[in-house]
Amino acid sequence: MAGELKLDKSKRKTPKPIEETKISKPENSFNLEKFNKEKNKERTQKKSLDSENTTNSTNKKDKTKLVRMVRVSKDTADKVNAIKGTLTLYSQDDVVSKGLDMIINSMDDGDRRLYEILLQVEKKKR
Numbered sequence: 001m002a003g004e005l006k007l008d009k010s011k012r013k014t015p016k017p018i019e020e021t022k023i024s025k026p027e028n029s030f031n032l033e034k035f036n037k038e039k040n041k042e043r044t045q046k047k048s049l050d051s052e053n054t055t056n057s058t059n060k061k062d063k064t065k066l067v068r069m070v071r072v073s074k075d076t077a078d079k080v081n082a083i084k085g086t087l088t089l090y091s092q093d094d095v096v097s098k099g100l101d102m103i104i105n106s107m108d109d110g111d112r113r114l115y116e117i118l119l120q121v122e123k124k125k126r
Contacts, residue, residue, distance in 0.1 A: 070096075 072080070077092075084095045107115060 080092050080095050083089075083099075084092060087095070087098075089095050089098070104112065104115060
């Protein structure tokens with residue numbers, strides 16, 4: 001043959017030594033108790049914000065409201081829809097809420113106090 005292949009074992013490359021990998025420890029680890037406390041705090045803040053904003057909602061995507069049915073006559077429903085269109089409010093709920101706010105603001109002190117007491121009683125029932 002054309003020539004023999006000679007391998008010289010002394011010319012082989014020696015591999016670099018591999019250093020031991022040190023395991024790193026995280027600065028912070030997940031704490032379930034802390035996480036639950038933060039979530040509960042967020043939920044209570046969200047509930048308080050929702051309860052404050054339920055009367056003045058103009059957001060179409062507001063799905064957090066609790067809904068109850070109120071039955072009204074056709075004439076009253078037509079009036080509510082007409083006011084809704086006139087004032088460019090989003091929903092019938094906004095019309096009723098705005099009207100109730102106007103009535104509450106025009107009450108005298110005795111009627112307003114009675115209203116607040118009855119409202120608290122209704123909330124306690126739930």
